[in-house]
Amino acid sequence: MKKIQNYANHRRVVPGFHFAASSLLFLGAIAAIVNIFRHPPYTGGFISAVLLLVMFICGMLLFWFARTFPLRAQDRAIRAEENLRHYVLTGKLLDIRLSMGQAIALRFASDEEFVELAAKAVAANMSPEEIKKAIVQWKADHHRA
Template sequence: MTEQNFSNHRRSVPGFHILLFLLLTGGIIISIINLIRHPANSGGHVSAALIVLLFACGFLISWYVRQFPIKAQDRAIRAEEGLRFFIITGKALDNRLTIGQIAALRFASNDELVALATRAIAENLSPSDIKKSIKNWRADHHRV
């Protein structure tokens, strides 16, 4: 496995992030066109409406099937990084840090964590800026 760093740490699953989105988008567009072409008083209008409804449900399912694990992962990251910070400093992680900042700090080595967390609060660093500031990258290969 290649060494993880700022430029290659993002995880993308093309079948999910690209193909599924394109198929659902195409399906919803075609189903809406189909619904418009079937006037309310003609046969097939109910079927066309149901197809639109199914594609709308597909969009919602694809959205939430990704969002639920991300929320759970965020909670785990907050707990893990809070514990790591406590072990290093004997203090709790500052509650002014956002989950995005905490998630970015997980890539920092133990030697950099405290200074970078302090700087993130003082300068309100974005997650991307935090990641760019890391000198010794700590890989995370267990993401959802």
């Protein structure tokens, strides 16, 4: 059985990715910078030290984009799902003034409070965090990236 989700525990953290891999990349980049200073230009090993730093920078960029690209695609899918859900419940699409972040935050609202909360989010220009905190009946999302 899945753990009941709420505002306090809804964030997804993958320790191997968010802590281990990021720490190793960061520490490796620091070590590569130190290595450059240990091998000044025109001495043996300088080119290798620079290439090592370039490799760690590339690794850090890959680490960043490997997370942001799927999240962006997921955000678009969530907005489309919530737009469809709003249409099914009301016969109208979501208000175009609703930001991407607001629509994404609304995905946790139950059908009973979704429509009213969506209207309130637009009218009061609620932040995604405010929307999540306003949800009474939390609808869990265990299938996100």
